[in-house]
Amino acid sequence: MSIEIPDGLTELLQSFTVEVLRNQPGDLLDFALQYFIQLKENQTEAAFDNARHSANGRPGGGGNVSSGRAVNFAEEAMQIDSENEEDDDEEEFVAPVINRFLRRSSVCAEAFNPEEEEDKEPRITHPKTDEQRHRLQEACKDILLFKNLDPEQMSQVLDAMFEMPVEAGEHIIDQDDDGDNFYVIERGTFDILMKADRVERVVGSYDNQGSFGELALMYNTPRAATIIATSVGALWCMDRPTFRRIIVKNNHKKRKMYEAFIESLPLLTSLQVSERMCVVDVLSSKTYTDGEQIIAQGATANCFYIVESGQVRITMNTNKLKKEDGEGVEEDVEIAMCTRGQYFGELALVTNKPRAASAYAVGNVKCLVMDVQAFERLLGPCMDIMKRNIVNYDEQLAALFGSDTDIHNNDTAS
Ligand code: 1OR
Ligand code: 1OR
16 A cells, blocks of 8 residues: 655655754744744745735745745744843744845834844744755855854854845845845845936946845945846845844944054045944954965955954066066065055955955964955045055056056956
8 A cells, every 4th residue: 555645744844853953942842833833824924925026026035835835834934032042942932924025114213222232133043954054154155244253143144044036137125225134145146236316327246246235234224225136146135133133233343343453544544433433344354374375366356455463475476467578487576565554455446457466474364354345335535545555566566577567457367
């Protein structure tokens, strides 16, 4: 006699088992009861949501709830733990439904006071398969805003994030809207558009990496730009309460930690104090060991660096510059040494060219790193100082290799 396994049973039990293992509930029966009630409620909510999205012409975001498969219910499910991480509160598992596409109607009136906001909001978890978690970790590994988080905070961030497939042409963010989510790009290309004098134009783009949507959440301001997908892609989203509870709180600490250092930087003297604090918000600290390459000559540039501690050796491959008589040994020549408070990696961002030189750590090095979008948004007033230095590079380069050498046209991308 053959017994037919109902469609979805395996996935349903698998998802439930994963949740039991993750939550380690004291009362298994009670947990099961709440879990399955929650799944049922999620199914209803998500079906409603899908209907709403298709009415809006927006894709349903991958939640194929109408198929009735348990695995999809589990993807939709969200849990909110109660406040204290160390408490034995897993027994009190509550899993109210939060619609992951729900947009907050108004957030701009809220004050910036992360200490007051501390842990008021319940903790949010979106269950994920191992495969999803792996993809999420890959997408997040170079996100600067996450670099300063401790392992516990990072784990909460990963728990809270949820996946959102996107279509080409889809508006992820519209300028002037209120901020709901922060987005990390897993794949896909996106344009950044800004309105000036009622004319909207593309001011930048993201190519399969990076993140956006942090500003409205950090500063309780309307969205500063429009972000449109220019290909099919996938995003990971973090809800506003989690972003504020973890990232904004962390920024508050960062400001205290770096205030004096940032004030001391000659490069930033043209910025107002509040602007300098905004610079701190987007900087993250990266460490390098002796000999580690920080920048590769010829590579595409997407970051700017300030040395926090240690020394950074800048080298130039002379054969790459003097290609016509480039026979003989490839030679890396040291052209500069950067120490605490000095910056590097600005040239390629200013000229929009590949990296003109390489950078290596000498001993243990700590650098503050900023991405290209933040560099363009915040360091405009510092451009005069940077350009003066770039003229110096040109002069030194001409003195060393002849006046026809041009670091702005370094087309040695490897
Ligand atoms: P948000 O929450 O304001 C729009 O929503 C997002 O676009 C914003 O967060 C940033 O993450 C992202 N100026 C403002 N926002 C930018 C910019 C930008 N680039 C990306 N975003 N730029 C200044 C242009 C004068 C830099 C353009 C390359
Ligand atoms: P980047 O984005 O091109 C390499 O990445 C960085 O090395 C570059 O920005 C500068 O920040 C830094 N010429 C070119 N780049 C230099 C130089 C330099 N010094 C530091 N960098 N010269 C040395 C001048 C003392 C002239 C070459 C002889």
